[in-house]
Amino acid sequence: xxxxxxxxxxxxxxxxxxxxxxxxxxxxxxxxxxxxxxxxxxxxxxxxxxxxxxxxxxxxxxxxxxxxxxxxxxxxxxxxxxxxxxxxxxxxxxxxxxxxxxxxxxxxxxxxxxxxxxxxxxxxxxxxxxxxxxxxxxxxxxxxxxxxxxxxxxxxxxxxxxxxxxxxxxxxxxxxxx
Amino acid sequence: xxxxxxxxxxxxxxxxxxxxxxxxxxxxxxxxxxxxxxxxxxxxxxxxxxxxxxxxxxxxxxxxxxxxxxxxxxxxxxxxxxxxxxxxxxxxxxxxxxxxxxxxxxxxxxxxxxxxxxxxxxxxxxxxxxxxxxxxxxxxxxxxxxxxxxxxxxxxxxxxxxxxxxxxxxxxxxxxxxxxxxxxxxxxxxxxxxxxxxxxxxxxxxxxxxxxxxxxxxxxxxxxxxxxxxxxxxxxxxxxxxxxxxxxxxxxxxxxxxxxxxxxxxxxxxxxxxxxxxxxxxxxxxxxxxxxxxxxxxxxxxxxxxxxxxxxxxxxxxxxxxxxxxxxxxxxxxxxxxxxxxxxxxxxxxxxx
Numbered sequence: 001x002x003x004x005x006x007x008x009x010x011x012x013x014x015x016x017x018x019x020x021x022x023x024x025x026x027x028x029x030x031x032x033x034x035x036x037x038x039x040x041x042x043x044x045x046x047x048x049x050x051x052x053x054x055x056x057x058x059x060x061x062x063x064x065x066x067x068x069x070x071x072x073x074x075x076x077x078x079x080x081x082x083x084x085x086x087x088x089x090x091x092x093x094x095x096x097x098x099x100x101x102x103x104x105x106x107x108x109x110x111x112x113x114x115x116x117x118x119x120x121x122x123x124x125x126x127x128x129x130x131x132x133x134x135x136x137x138x139x140x141x142x143x144x145x146x147x148x149x150x151x152x153x154x155x156x157x158x159x160x161x162x163x164x165x166x167x168x169x170x171x172x173x174x175x176x177x178x
Numbered sequence: 179x180x181x182x183x184x185x186x187x188x189x190x191x192x193x194x195x196x197x198x199x200x201x202x203x204x205x206x207x208x209x210x211x212x213x214x215x216x217x218x219x220x221x222x223x224x225x226x227x228x229x230x231x232x233x234x235x236x237x238x239x240x241x242x243x244x245x246x247x248x249x250x251x252x253x254x255x256x257x258x259x260x261x262x263x264x265x266x267x268x269x270x271x272x273x274x275x276x277x278x279x280x281x282x283x284x285x286x287x288x289x290x291x292x293x294x295x296x297x298x299x300x301x302x303x304x305x306x307x308x309x310x311x312x313x314x315x316x317x318x319x320x321x322x323x324x325x326x327x328x329x330x331x332x333x334x335x336x337x338x339x340x341x342x343x344x345x346x347x348x349x350x351x352x353x354x355x356x357x358x359x360x361x362x363x364x365x366x367x368x369x370x371x372x373x374x375x376x377x378x379x380x381x382x383x384x385x386x387x388x389x390x391x392x393x394x395x396x397x398x399x400x401x402x403x404x405x406x407x408x409x410x411x412x413x414x415x416x417x418x419x420x421x422x423x424x425x426x427x428x429x430x431x432x433x434x435x436x437x438x439x440x441x442x443x444x445x446x447x448x449x450x451x452x453x454x455x456x457x458x459x460x461x462x463x464x465x466x467x468x469x470x471x472x473x474x475x476x477x478x479x480x481x482x483x484x485x486x487x488x489x490x491x492x493x494x495x496x497x498x499x500x501x502x503x504x505x506x507x508x509x510x511x512x513x514x515x516x517x518x519x520x521x522x523x524x525x526x527x528x529x530x531x
Binding site: 001002003004005006007008009010011012013014038039040069070072073074075099100101103104105108128131134135138 | 188189191192193194195196197198199202203206207210212220221222223226243245246247248249250251252254255258259262286288289290291292293294295336340341343347348350351352428430475476478481520521
């Protein structure tokens with residue numbers, strides 16, 4: 001059979017070159033920020049992780065915030081809140097990355113914070129961890145700091161969420177320090 | 179994305195060798211994770227060059243980057259996908275403009291592509307180029323059967339799949355998808371519209387334009403009887419008023435109201451303007467604030483909406499200007515509503531040659 005030549009349909013991509021911030025050898029004294037994207041139970045989960053991490057390591061939670069006016073799970077963090085995080089925090093916990101657009105934008109926020117030198121853990125769930133890692137790989141950092149929680153966060157009761165948070169503290173400390 | 183990276187030129191896309199048969203082409207594309215599952219036209223250099231001849235400018239100029247893959251959009255890669263979709267070359271300016279619109283930040287393509295919601299970009303073609311290229315604004319505008327609508331809508335989706343990286347499971351987490359993710363393109367029926375063209379109402383005065391609205395499939399509205407605007411708009415308002423739509427918890431979301439020409443004529447015969455339609459729907463598509471609060475713990479509302487007491491009625495979208503009205507379709511007594519994904523704003527751009 002004769003052959004033909006056809007164009008590939010995807011063309012070049014220009015991934016933003018991203019680097020993770022160096023880990024912190026010691027968390028004692030570190031200022032912890034919580035960037036809550038407003039997904040159900042995200043704030044409850046992340047704040048508890050932050051508080052438990054602080055109790056364990058001598059860090060302190062200095063800022064718990066959402067993304068700013070007009071910002072939410074389906075948008076980037078507003079510049080004002082990003083500046084506040086940069087000024088007031090040494091490490092950040094964000095999420096939850098447990099749907100499509102919220103995963104994509106939470107990873108975006110995470111990469112932006114990492115570029116500012118702030119080690120950032122993004123909270124995902126067992127059902128969205130693959131997507132989270134693929135989005136991070138799209139920025140060139142498949143090794144992004146991803147903490148995996150059970151699914152679903154939305155619709156689970158407070159006691160369950162708090163127990164999941166407590167169970168994840170070791171993993172979060174490890175992600176930030178190594 | 180920085181301006182410096184936009185000034186660059188992309189390398190010429192790779193050429194792959196394949197047996198000259200439709201089946202071999204399908205196999206090659208499937209092996210790479212390309213295509214939309216339907217048969218494709220082979221994007222040979224000859225066909226791509228013919229497509230490029232219908233547009234002006236450097237074929238390899240980077241016009242935009244599309245998220246989440248940050249794929250470089252060039253006229254050449256648009257032409258490749260236009261060939262694959264079965265387009266005729268004359269539609270190239272529509273596709274080039276559509277690709278630029280998809281990259282606009284207010285459209286939020288990263289979110290649109292990634293979300294679990296089924297959203298697809300609806301491309302509406304307006305004016306001279308719609309007529310010249312044979313886009314269908316009348317009977318069966320959403321399909322099937324018209325090559326321009328079908329293939330241009332499909333080319334937009336192929337660009338999203340290939341260049342933007344919106345593959346289901348990778349860049350696209352839509353739980354169910356929706357049929358309009360294959361192709362979602364109509365023309366505005368200006369010939370039967372009682373009002374000025376939609377782009378002109380948005381300040382775009384060029385003879386040809388496009389609009390992209392990222393939304394759900396069309397929701398039908400049926401009224402065979404009304405001789406006055408009120409009952410028609412009541413039914414449209416009822417179709418808009420649903421707790422299951424993202425608009426219910428995201429006040430930023432728009433509605434596109436695609437009036438059939440007969441409903442539009444009934445409304446305009448009473449002296450109503452396009453703005454009157456929007457403000458009336460803003461007033462009528464409402465539910466009690468307390469009900470929204472009870473149903474949605476997470477709400478993207480404007481601050482004033484939080485101040486309204488539970489018994490008052492809140493609109494399904496935060497501003498009358500979020501209700502966009504145009505005429506689409508043929509004879510009959512139906513109209514349709516296209517709700518939004520939510521955190522996206524429609525874009526209307528002039529089509530340049």
